[in-house]
Amino acid sequence: MSDPIVYGFPRSTYVNIVRLILTHKDVAYTFEDLETMMGKQEHLALHPFDRVPILRHGDFTIYETSAIASYVDEAFAGPRLTPQDVRARGRMNQWISAVNSYYYPYMICHVTHERVVFAELGIPSDEKVVAHALPKVELGLGVLERELSHGKDYLLGSELTLADFFMLPSTFAFSLTEEGRTMYPKFPAFCRWRERMENLPTTKRQRAILPPRAPIPHAREWANSHRPRY
């Protein structure tokens, strides 16, 4: 079967989760940049909810990052990122759900979009959106700190799982904000996890193939279509 194709835009947090997992499993894939097609017919034909990533593998096309991650982990050889143990698997899925429900929305949609993505496009930050999110980000970092301060290398302990790759891109993007730079040093066990994750050969390989960071043109529309209402 031909190599899988990942559709998305290069700076997307969720697209980068999928690319990290493929890279870690050493799966060859091609990347199709949808930046100029976002929201248009070609994109909506792949993802009716107007999001990325989408994965195509032969005649099989799938969207939603959790579904893609499980598919990739099962369909391809390479290190398994899903624990065999039922409780560990439950814990991993708890983290993935928490990224989707709390970490990504507050770190990325509220703070990083306002401070970085919109700023690059000349759109002023909505301070109420940022202020609403900060206590929730702090709560999330406190949860991570408690979990990681018992000498754990990764979110589940000594085993690297899908959960770590779900958490990495949101925590990376938030580190680019002034709020991230101020908050992170208060959470030393979390900072050690981040350093470990940022220094994985997988992370370095994935970052090395990304284009230089540039503004996200279609994000101009997000200020109208899905800016949080705090």
Ligand SMILES: N[C@@H](CCC(=O)N[C@@H](CS)C(=O)NCC(=O)O)C(=O)O
């Ligand atoms: N529930 C989706 C969320 C994906 C998502 O929100 N992706 C963002 C990029 S990180 C997106 O597609 N944004 C494009 C847009 O809103 O125009 C998943 O898990 O894949």
